[in-house]
Amino acid sequence: MEFVQKGALEASLPEARASELDLLIEEIFVNVCRYSYPDSALGMVTVTYWIPAPGELKVEVADQGVEFNPLTAEPADVTLDLKHRPIGGLGIVLVQQLAASLAYRREEGWNRLTFGISARS
Amino acid sequence: MDAENAPQFEQECNDRIADGLTSLVVDAGELVYVSSMGLRCFVAVAKTLQSKGGELRICSLQGLVNQVFEITGLKRSFPVYESLESALISGQK
Numbered sequence: 001m002e003f004v005q006k007g008a009l010e011a012s013l014p015e016a017r018a019s020e021l022d023l024l025i026e027e028i029f030v031n032v033c034r035y036s037y038p039d040s041a042l043g044m045v046t047v048t049y050w051i052p053a054p055g056e057l058k059v060e061v062a063d064q065g066v067e068f069n070p071l072t073a074e075p076a077d078v079t080l081d082l083k084h085r086p087i088g089g090l091g092i093v094l095v096q097q098l099a100a101s102l103a104y105r106r107e108e109g110w111n112r113l114t115f116g117i118s119a120r121s
Numbered sequence: 122m123d124a125e126n127a128p129q130f131e132q133e134c135n136d137r138i139a140d141g142l143t144s145l146v147v148d149a150g151e152l153v154y155v156s157s158m159g160l161r162c163f164v165a166v167a168k169t170l171q172s173k174g175g176e177l178r179i180c181s182l183q184g185l186v187n188q189v190f191e192i193t194g195l196k197r198s199f200p201v202y203e204s205l206e207s208a209l210i211s212g213q214k
Contacts, residue, residue, distance in 0.1 A: 019154065019184075026123055030156070087164050089157075091157035
């Protein structure tokens with residue numbers, strides 16, 4: 001998280017966007033641990049960031065685990081009342097709502113999820 | 122409240138429920154971060170309380186935490202209050 005926060009500083013993202021960045025990274029990382037490398041298997045995760053323009057940050061999280069595209073995952077129904085809600089499933093909702101852009105590709109055995117966060121979003 | 126410390130919150134709540142409490146008020150006034158692992162604990166505790174005829178009340182949501190509760194629809198699933206005082210008064214009705 002400290003690593004991508006350097007990116008937030010370099011891209012001059014405001015504090016509120018930097019907090020959202022922490023949340024996006026945690027959600028994506030926990031997802032990789034849970035779905036890409038199940039059963040406590042050891043696996044690699046790489047995090048890369050770049051600044052395509054001032055006030056814009058792009059982050060790619062890549063892993064070599066089981067193919068999983070969070071963009072096509074069924075998001076939880078956020079309109080359900082407490083009684084009918086499942087206990088989990090809200091991470092993907094947060095990623096889809098907080099990222100200014102989101103793209104996934106499977107490439108030579110790697111899951112590559114890229115999200116954008118903007119000073120203006 | 123992240124993947125690392127959310128289970129501790131859930132355990133604390135479950136301890137209070139084991140003591141016999143059926144409703145709890147969470148003052149989120151100083152909570153600056155909550156991930157889906159934290160939300161999972163809020164939902165789990167609220168469901169347990171609901172099964173006992175009680176409820177989990179949340180008050181003083183701020184900033185990112187308020188935004189997260191909004192996005193996930195949890196502001197409509199939980200009784201949410203502006204202040205600790207109003208959450209406590211509600212329980213006395």
